[in-house]
Amino acid sequence: MSKVHVKKDDLVMVMTGKDTGETGKVLQVLPEEGRVIVENVNMATKHKKPRGRGQQGGIIHQEAPISSSNVMLVCSKCKRPSKTGSRIENGAKVRFCKACGETLDVLREKKQ
């Protein structure tokens, strides 16, 4: 099992596959599978059957999960797809961008 390095609402860039270079927001993280669902990336077409009366069947477009190893976080500070690391700052565990060194967000608050 691979550890997912991005979080929900992160902006990521796709580094491999048919959507290479696309950026989108992480809609969902599937830690068990090591996969993520990214807005407007890896769109899959599903045929929906009409369910009950008054409902229409049709084709729906929906994001399919991709491997989290195929995406990189787009740093909110330097705007580049970057590797991230974690470090301790003032007792809290934070995530930082390895490209520009800026702190991005807090992963774990300081223990009281």
Ligand SMILES: [Zn+2]
């Ligand atoms: Zn950066």
